[in-house]
Amino acid sequence: MTVSVSVADLSKSFAQVPALKAINTLFAGGQITGLVGPDGAGKTTLMRLLAGLMTPDTGAITVAGFDTVTQKIQVHEATGYMPQRFGLYEDLSVQENLRLYAALRELPEQQREATFTRLLKFTGLTPFTTRLASRLSGGMKQKLGLACALIARPQVLLLDEPSVGVDPLSRRELWKMVRELSGEGMVVVWSTAYLDEADNCDIVVLLDDGAIAYQGSPQKLSQRLDGRSYLASHVRGDRRQWLVRALETEGVRDGVIQGDSLRLVLSQAQPTSALKELVAAAGGELSAVAPRFEDAYIDLLGGGPGGHSEIAARMEPVADSRSTMVECKGLTKRFGEFVATDNVSFSVARGEILGLLGPNGAGKSTTFKMLCGLLKPSAGEALVAGIDLRRSSSAAKLKLGYMAQKFSLYGLLSVRQNLDFFSGIYGLRGRLRQQRIEEMIEVFELDPYLQSSPDVLPLGFKQRLALACALMHRPDILFLDEPTSGVDPITRREFWTHITGLVNNGVTVLVTTHFMDEAEYCDRVALVNQGQLIALDTPDALKASVATAALPEPTMEEAFIGLIETQNALLQTEALT
Amino acid sequence: MSSGRRFRALVLKESLQVLRDPSALLIAFVMPPLLLFMFAFAVSLDVSHVSIGVVMESDGPYAQSLAAAYAGSSYLDVTPARHRKQLELHLVTGELKALVVIDQEFETAMRDPQRAAKIQVLTDGSFPNSASFTGGYAQGVFNNWLVGQGLQPEGGVILQQRFWFNPEMDSRRVLVPGVIAIVMTIIGTLLTALVVAREWERGTMEAIMSTPARMPEIIFSKLLPYYVLGMLATVACAFLGVQVLGVPLRGSLTALMLVSAVFLVPALGQGLLISTVFKNQFMAAQVAIMSGFLPALLLSGFIFEIQSMPKALQWVTQVIPARYFVDALRTVFLAGDIWPVLLVNMAWLLAVGALFFGLTMKRFRGGLD
Numbered sequence: 001m002t003v004s005v006s007v008a009d010l011s012k013s014f015a016q017v018p019a020l021k022a023i024n025t026l027f028a029g030g031q032i033t034g035l036v037g038p039d040g041a042g043k044t045t046l047m048r049l050l051a052g053l054m055t056p057d058t059g060a061i062t063v064a065g066f067d068t069v070t071q072k073i074q075v076h077e078a079t080g081y082m083p084q085r086f087g088l089y090e091d092l093s094v095q096e097n098l099r100l101y102a103a104l105r106e107l108p109e110q111q112r113e114a115t116f117t118r119l120l121k122f123t124g125l126t127p128f129t130t131r132l133a134s135r136l137s138g139g140m141k142q143k144l145g146l147a148c149a150l151i152a153r154p155q156v157l158l159l160d161e162p163s164v165g166v167d168p169l170s171r172r173e174l175w176k177m178v179r180e181l182s183g184e185g186m187v188v189v190w191s192t193a194y195l196d197e198a199d200n201c202d203i204v205v206l207l208d209d210g211a212i213a214y215q216g217s218p219q220k221l222s223q224r225l226d227g228r229s230y231l232a233s234h235v236r237g238d239r240r241q242w243l244v245r246a247l248e249t250e251g252v253r254d255g256v257i258q259g260d261s262l263r264l265v266l267s268q269a270q271p272t273s274a275l276k277e278l279v280a281a282a283g284g285e286l287s288a289v290a291p292r293f294e295d296a297y298i299d300l301l302g303g304g305p306g307g308h309s310e311i312a313a314r315m316e317p318v319a320d321s322r323s324t325m326v327e328c329k330g331l332t333k334r335f336g337e338f339v340a341t342d343n344v345s346f347s348v349a350r351g352e353i354l355g356l357l358g359p360n361g362a363g364k365s366t367t368f369k370m371l372c373g374l375l376k377p378s379a380g381e382a383l384v385a386g387i388d389l390r391r392s393s394s395a396a397k398l399k400l401g402y403m404a405q406k407f408s409l410y411g412l413l414s415v416r417q418n419l420d421f422f423s424g425i426y427g428l429r430g431r432l433r434q435q436r437i438e439e440m441i442e443v444f445e446l447d448p449y450l451q452s453s454p455d456v457l458p459l460g461f462k463q464r465l466a467l468a469c470a471l472m473h474r475p476d477i478l479f480l481d482e483p484t485s486g487v488d489p490i491t492r493r494e495f496w497t498h499i500t501g502l503v504n505n506g507v508t509v510l511v512t513t514h515f516m517d518e519a520e521y522c523d524r525v526a527l528v529n530q531g532q533l534i535a536l537d538t539p540d541a542l543k544a545s546v547a548t549a550a551l552p553e554p555t556m557e558e559a560f561i562g563l564i565e566t567q568n569a570l571l572q573t574e575a576l577t
Numbered sequence: 578m579s580s581g582r583r584f585r586a587l588v589l590k591e592s593l594q595v596l597r598d599p600s601a602l603l604i605a606f607v608m609p610p611l612l613l614f615m616f617a618f619a620v621s622l623d624v625s626h627v628s629i630g631v632v633m634e635s636d637g638p639y640a641q642s643l644a645a646a647y648a649g650s651s652y653l654d655v656t657p658a659r660h661r662k663q664l665e666l667h668l669v670t671g672e673l674k675a676l677v678v679i680d681q682e683f684e685t686a687m688r689d690p691q692r693a694a695k696i697q698v699l700t701d702g703s704f705p706n707s708a709s710f711t712g713g714y715a716q717g718v719f720n721n722w723l724v725g726q727g728l729q730p731e732g733g734v735i736l737q738q739r740f741w742f743n744p745e746m747d748s749r750r751v752l753v754p755g756v757i758a759i760v761m762t763i764i765g766t767l768l769t770a771l772v773v774a775r776e777w778e779r780g781t782m783e784a785i786m787s788t789p790a791r792m793p794e795i796i797f798s799k800l801l802p803y804y805v806l807g808m809l810a811t812v813a814c815a816f817l818g819v820q821v822l823g824v825p826l827r828g829s830l831t832a833l834m835l836v837s838a839v840f841l842v843p844a845l846g847q848g849l850l851i852s853t854v855f856k857n858q859f860m861a862a863q864v865a866i867m868s869g870f871l872p873a874l875l876l877s878g879f880i881f882e883i884q885s886m887p888k889a890l891q892w893v894t895q896v897i898p899a900r901y902f903v904d905a906l907r908t909v910f911l912a913g914d915i916w917p918v919l920l921v922n923m924a925w926l927l928a929v930g931a932l933f934f935g936l937t938m939k940r941f942r943g944g945l946d
Contacts, residue, residue: 051787053945076789087784091597092590103586104788148784 003029003155003187005050009059012045019045021210022059027189027203029155032182034201034218035191038301038488039459041207043191044084047160050189051081064155064187077105079156080149084164088145090134094125097133097148105152119147122177137361139170146177156187163194164486167359167514168557169564175200193488194515196557199293206300213300218293225291225299227269228253233261236283240500240521247307247497249275254295254304256493257520259540265295265304298489305494310443311471312501318350318476318508320399322386325350325477325508326371330380333366340366342531343380353499353509355522359564363531364512365481371510372402372479385476398427401475403466405482409454415465416450419472426473440468460491467498478502480511484518496521516556527563534567583790587798594772595802604768605806609760609814616752617822627711629675630656630664637684639726643696646722647677652714668701675700675711687726694723750825753818754906755879758899759870760814761837764807765844766851766869767862773799773852774861783945792941800845807844811837818910828909832919836905839923843898844869846933853940873899901925 005027012020020042027033035043048054049061052068052075060067066074088097098119102112120126123143128136133144142162149157159178163171175197182188182202190201198204199218206214206221214221235242243262247255251272254265261284264275271286279286298304326348333341340363348354356364369375371382373393382389387396409418419437428436441447444464449457454465463483470478478499484492496518503509511522519525520539527535527542535542543554546562554562595601631647633640648655656673658664667673678697686694698715700708776782776799785795815833818824826833847869852861875881876890877899883891894900905922908915 048783048945053783053786055944055946073789073791076787079787081784081787083780083783083787085780085783087780089590089594089781090779091594096590096593100586100590101788103582104785104790106582106789 002185003064005064005156005187005189006062007046007050007059008061010046010049010056010061011058012042012049012054012056018210020049023212025205025212025215027156027187029185029187030182031202032178032188032190032200034198034204035189035207036193036195036198036204036297037207037213038490039193042210043207044160046207047081047083047158047189047191050156051079051158052076053081077152078154079158080152080154081158082145082149082160082162084160088133088141088148091132093130093132094120094136094144095129097144098151101148101151107152115151119150123147124173137170137359139166139174139360142166142170142174143177146174150181154186157181157189159188159190161191161193161486163192163197165360165482165514167362168516168560169359171197171514172561193486195292195294195297195489198297204293206297208301221296221300222291222293225265225296227288228266228299229289229291229295230264230266230271230286231258231261231289232264232279232282232284232286234284235260235262235279238504241504242278242282242284244307244497244500244504245278246275247304249278251275254298254493255307256517258517259520259543263289263295265291265299267303294489298493301490305490305497307497307500309498309501311440311467311498312505314439314443315471315474315502315505315507318506320350320385320476320506323350324348325352326354326382326384326510328371328380328382331367331370331377331382332379333363333370333375334378339531341370341377344528344531344533345380346526346533346536348508348510350508351503351506352524353503353511353522355519355525356510356512356528357514357519357525357560358528362528364528367528368479368481368510368512372400373397398473399475400477400479401470401473402479403470403481403483405485409462409466409469411453411455413453414451415446415454415457418454418465418469419446422469423472428473436472440472444468459487460494463487463491463495467495471502475507477508478510480509482512482514484513484515492518516560519556519560527560529564529567530571532567535563580791580794584794584798587790587794588801591772591799591802595806601768601772601806605764605810606813608763609756609810610817612760613753613756613814613817613822616756617749626654627652627674627707627714628654628656628672629677629711629715630658630667630673632658632661632664632676632678634660634678634680635682635684637687639684639687639694640679642726643679643683643719643722646725647715647718650714650718653718668699671701673701674704674707675715677715749822750911751907752879753814753822753824754910755877755903757811757814757818757837757906758840758877758879758902759873760810761807761840761902762844762869762873762899764803764810765841766848767865768806769800769803769845769848770851770861770865770869771858772803773849774856774858777852777856778858786944792938796849796937796941800849803845804838804841807841808834808837824910826910827913829914832914833906833909836902836909836919836923839926840898840902840905842930843926843933846930846937847898850933850937850940853937872897876900877903879903896929898926898929901929 007023007025010020010023011018023046035046037043049056049068050063052072055069063075064078066078068075092100098116102115107115120129123146125140125144125147128140133141136144146162162174166174178188178190192198201218203216204218204221205212239257239260239262243255243257246252246262246264251267252264252275253267256263276286324347329345331341331344332339344367356368358364366375370377371384373389373396384396385399389396410421413421419440423433423437441450446461446465449461454462457465484495499509513519522539524536524538525542526533539556543556543559546554546559551558631644633644644657647653656664661676661678664673664676668676676699678699680697683694683696686692696719698712700712702708815826819826848865851864855861855864876894876897883894883900901922905919908918
């Protein structure tokens with residue numbers, strides 16, 4: 001008999017607000033089921049219900065033949081669950097975490113050593129058994145979390161966004177491991193915000209606003225878009241501006257940048273004449289391509305947010321006319337013996353988007369913090385808008401806007417108070433201050449939420465508020481540190497629409513991200529690995545640099561992985577000789 | 578269903594975390610002696626070496642003899658003067674706590690058996706507490722002096738006071754048991770609230786709850802290391818109190834340990850309840866201080882006597898575990914193993930503890946709902 005998880009008429013509300021509405025589905029063994037949907041669609045709630053950690057309001061869940069309410073213990077024995085937040089003890093070592101979960105899951109003593117050896121080898125953690133979990137990189141933590149969830153060979157594996165904030169290399173390894181497990185007949189439910197992962201799943205369940213909007217194979221959903229996905233290839237000039245214009249064109253439902261091409265989803269099977277004209281003007285060629293899961297996903301959820309950025313339309317062009325806005329030479333940061341940033345030099349032109357990419361723990365954030373004046377370099381120099389950060393970092397700070405990972409907003413202040421606060425710390429006063437605050441409220445449509453805490457805002461609005469706070473003083477340079485980590489595709493598109501608009505006004509942008517599709521929006525990408533800058537070029541040039549006969553058209557992700565692996569191999573041979 | 582192994586693994590994990598967390602060890606082993614010495618030396622409620630001024634407006638032998646008696650008192654530091662004008666300013670600035678004025682009439686009155694001799698005592702009423710016992714000291718010295726002169730003080734009755742349990746009226750003896758209660762409240766309630774809230778905050782609680790580990794296993798394995806920590810801190814405090822500060826332990830060590838062990842039940846229960854309700858460290862710390870530490874300090878009878886509080890406040894103290902603990906500890910230290918007193922207090926402690934644990938279990942059972 002094969003294992004399965006069945007969900008019948010499942011409903012769950014929190015304080016009268018429905019989170020899940022009459023869900024019916026079946027998760028079968030031997031395949032990976034992807035759980036996708038926008039933020040707040042109910043993915044985590046469903047995961048917790050499946051793990052027997054919550055009680056349904058109505059309906060029932062049967063996990064491997066056991067009811068999640070009346071047979072909780074059996075359900076817990078049959079499942080391995082990896083919550084969104086690692087669930088590891090950071091002050092315990094890798095080995096101690098494994099021992100703890102082995103005991104909790106009652107793994108027989110005689111099997112223990114063999115299981116540990118197998119899992120450590122499987123996750124590549126063997127060299128790090130005595131390291132504290134807090135000292136592991138993000139990707140390694142996720143692998144350890146997976147190892148802990150796998151200890152007693154569960155029949156059902158529940159993974160809640162295991163790849164958030166994990167670099168593409170680690171993400172691919174994680175995926176390979178889980179694929180292997182599902183081959184053994186395990187039920188795997190993998191919730192994710194990465195639609196390329198969903199595309200690789202056997203089955204996807206798409207939740208929207210607490211209800212199932214689609215379930216079935218991802219290919220089947222993609223097929224619905226047959227004849228509506230187009231590629232406008234080799235556009236000349238500013239491809240971001242061409243995308244904005246394409247999105248404003250009649251009959252275009254969604255679009256993204258792919259190298260020097262635009263990927264467009266149409267409302268109908270045939271491109272309109274307006275679109276044809278536009279593509280011709282851009283010097284590109286329009287051709288039908290096979291739809292991706294992401295195309296169908298966006299279409300199903302009502303299409304992309306369009307290409308117009310109201311805030312960019314309101315902002316006057318950047319007055320500073322120097323050609324180089326950010327420049328660093330030999331930038332180095334040492335923490336004791338450890339070199340986090342090693343002799344990094346680059347410059348960013350006015351109105352350019354520079355993407356900083358690299359594996360977890362590569363030194364991206366350290367480099368970033370030095371450029372924002374938050375960290376003092378051990379050596380080298382950094383000029384921001386012509387100002388030396390070592391001499392006058394506060395003058396430079398007024399020129400730059402900073403948006404940190406996870407939006408650093410104050411949860412105990414209301415939305416209005418957050419705006420007041422940030423306008424104040426950036427030195428805005430009097431009429432101008434009021435004017436800018438009112439403008440942000442109007443442009444980002446924050447009016448209904450002014451009295452609420454940012455914590456309770458829908459994610460899209462939280463992101464708008466964070467951006468508003470970073471923009472009120474009209475910075476010439478924007479630093480964005482993983483601004484979209486864990487954010488769903490539609491909200492990310494809206495974000496990039498604003499960034500595109502701002503850059504068009506002459507704002508310079510530095511951004512770190514783990515989303516390879518976002519790297520495509522950048523003018524140039526700096527690839528950082530083990531503290532060193534290993535490549536700096538346009539996205540297309542980076543892709544071309546790893547192209548081989550076997551892989552003539554590598555994706556950004558393949559380029560990333562290829563370049564990192566080449567350098568790691570190089571460093572290893574160096575260490576050996 | 579052998580849960581022994583799971584339980585042992587959880588206890589081991591918790592113990593490793595305690596040993597690796599410098600703040601837990603600091604709270605358990607550095608803070609107790611610190612508090613103990615602070616309360617013993619700095620917050621003494623006794624008054625000795627009070628600065629007073631003695632104004633001798635008369636120069637006669639009686640006045641001289643009385644002034645000498647004041648100067649000779651070990652409780653008083655005397656500044657002599659001829660005129661009260663010389664010292665009044667010092668009373669205003671607070672350098673002197675009282676003025677004793679021996680006026681010109683005094684000498685005459687002493688020589689005349691028909692008249693009662695009088696002196697004037699001026700005290701600084703802005704510190705009512707010290708004013709009243711400074712006045713008392715001044716009065717006491719005068720009365721003793723009169724008896725020494727073969728005269729009877731006014732009223733003709735001589736009070737012979739005896740203080741039971743604490744004959745020297747040394748407040749340190751009363752404070753040390755109170756400090757133990759404070760330390761145990763901090764370890765039991767504050768530390769527990771913090772560590773359990775941390776598990777919720779970091780998501781480890783969610784991961785643990787998804788394993789076959791049962792609810793009571795998770796809860797009690799969490800508490801056991803802190804129970805041991807609390808008991809060790811009690812032993813350390815008692816040892817320091819008896820050996821270094823000279824506080825008598827009239828009851829048995831067994832009774833002391835038993836009372837302390839029982840107190841940890843409501844203290845840990847309260848910490849657990851707080852962390853289960855608030856689930857974040859900042860809130861848990863705030864609530865633990867407001868509902869655990871401050872009441873233990875202010876409403877337990879440690880510093881302020883419960884009987885002299887307003888009735889409504891007296892009722893509030895009923896649910897404050899530290900109140901019963903302070904009472905029981907004082908009994909053990911100063912009076913001995915008076916079981917009727919100890920048992921009543923322990924019964925109350927267990928009742929309050931059962932309330933806290935019951936509420937926690939109820940909240941926990943619902944899982945993440």
